[in-house]
Amino acid sequence: MNQTVEPKILKGFRDSLPETETVRKQIIRKLEDTFTRFGFDPVDTPVLEYASVLLGKGSGETDKQIYRFRDNGDRDVAMRFDLTVPFARFTAAHRNEIPMPFRRYHIAKVWRGENTQKGRYREFVQCDFDIVGSDSVLNDLDILLLMRESFRVMGIEKITFHLSHRGIFNTFLEKEGIGNLSGDILRTVDKLGKIGEDEVGRLLTELTDAEKAEKVLSYIKTEETNEKTLEKLIRLCGGETEETKRLAFLLRKLDGAEDGARFILNPSITRGLDYYTGIVYETFLDDLPGIGSVCSGGRYDNLTSIYARERLPGVGSSIGLDRLMAALEELNMIPKRKTGTAALICFQDTGYLDSYLALTRDFRKAGIACELYPEAKKLPKQFSFAESKGIPFAVICGEEEFRNGTVTVKNLNRRKNYTGLSFGEAVNLIQQDEK
RNA sequence: GUGGGAGUAGUUCAAUGGCAGAGCGUCAGAUUGUGGUUCUGAUUGUUGCGGGUUCGAGCCCCGUCUCCCACCCCA
DSSP states (O other): OOOOOOOOOOTTOOOOOHHHHHHHHHHHHHHHHHHHHTTOEEOOOOSEEEHHHHTTSSOHHHHHHSOEEEOTTOOEEEEOSOSHHHHHHHHHHTGGGSOSSEEEEEEEEEEOOSOOBTTBOSEEEEEEEEEESOOOHHHHHHHHHHHHHHHHHTTOOSEEEEEEEHHHHHHHHHHTTOGGGHHHHHHHHTTHHHHHHHHHHHHHHHHSOHHHHHHHHHHHOOOSSHHHHHHHHHHHHTSOOHHHHHHHHHHHHHOSOSSSOEEEEOTTOOOSOTTEEEEEEEEEETTOGGGOOSEEEEEESOTTTTTOSSOOOEEEEEEEHHHHHHHHHHTTOSOOOOOSOOEEEOOOOGGGHHHHHHHHHHHHHTTOOEEEOSSOOOHHHHHHHHHHHTOOEEEEOOHHHHHHTOEEEEETTTTEEEEEEOHHHHHHHHHHHHO
């Protein structure tokens, strides 16, 4: 039997080793705590949906990227492409069980069959949070505050939130008599950061004419301050509207940044997805903007239009966890933690097996994540095993300790011994360093 | 999906069409209750995969897979 199958995996799909997955789980835990503090509840939906439920919800481009096939019962099925469309179906299906306004978060994998690049995979995790069933600007504000808080708890402060307003932009386009070209113009304008003003101007001139292109270019330019940018938008729209007042309110409330995170009114942000109608935003790391937005979203008029009659407005955002982690890795910001295990119980003397087992049990009972080395090998051997796994502490007990009822703990990073400890002191020592 | 670049030991990288190599790492010992130095010895390969040309292919040609880059789109 020397015929083996090559252990290969598909393009754009990845394994996650403990050193990566431990960090990922830690980040997810922090995010879940944060979402919960903001009053959001978790939900889940199936990976597979009827293709008819998922198709035709984004642009034509997104349909091509959806994984779709016939299942064993010959049903036309598809894997979820994002978490928003399944959420729309979910909300329509459970409308009577959900009190409005509804705050939910959903952290799960999604699949897109597109070409890969750094920070672009075919299977990746999104962290979505939305508030539906209310038009209130306070929800827009809370989503933005939650975005800032989420990055703060992840320890990322050099970050910029670019925001803009789809509705105001459309008002402007209508006023200029080019509202019918909204979709094309939005997509073109969206490229400003990448291809520059001249090239965008050229493309806009192709779409309209030189004069209109000039006007649009002027509209999408970010001025020195948010106030000035806002003033310009109001002027180009022909005066204040409900929407500009709304945007002004948000910018006022978001002012007074307590850390490095900044909110910038950037009218060139438009988002490719069609369903946004109000405020939209994208988030870039100051040190690695090239990897793309790590958190995007906006306000939409009607989440469930395809599935139900009732109009259901909402606002939400999505953190791209895998892209974020790829960026953090590139920036050397991934914490070194390779395991959740805090202590290795060294095994030296087979005669004391029961004592080792009892010690292991007691540490676990006290909340210390630990494992007992399964063989009575030499200590250096056990130390280097712990080190290679990233376990910070070794518990060293032999005849002397068991006779005195004491515990010896070694901090493996500092190579420092703590002898003659009581069990409680040992637990404290290990827990202290946990933080 | 379209176009460009890359793929050699666990890893970083060598090898004019002519015996696949080095550093680092890993393992064992010097060292049977304490691993960062040193020394000794050992280990590591379907050159991504499959074909072709050739006396002979890691190297040239074709196909394919994966990664990286650009477009597209987006997290």
